[in-house]
Amino acid sequence: MLSKTSALLSESQMISHEFVNSLTSLRSLSELLVDYPGLDAGDRTRFLNIIREETERLVRLYSHLNGCPAWSGRCNPTPPMQPLSA
Secondary structure, eight states: OHHHHHHHSOHHHHHHHHHHHHHHHHHHHHHHHHHOTTOOHHHHHHHHHHHHHHHHHHHHHHHHHTTSOTTSSSSOOOOOOOOOOO
């Protein structure tokens, strides 16, 4: 079903949808980190790694919108970040 739906969306609609998904994840996870300072270290690390991954995803989408491949050096995006360890 998802592939049929994706085929019907224009590229700009798909990119817009991806931006909204990433921003929603970033907001939700950052709110959890602020609202629950007592989270155990494993959960905090997992949430922070997801925030990093979503940030990198946004950089790739931005690079795509500007016509340059992410991490190509041509557009000078930030290089990929390493995951945090617990």
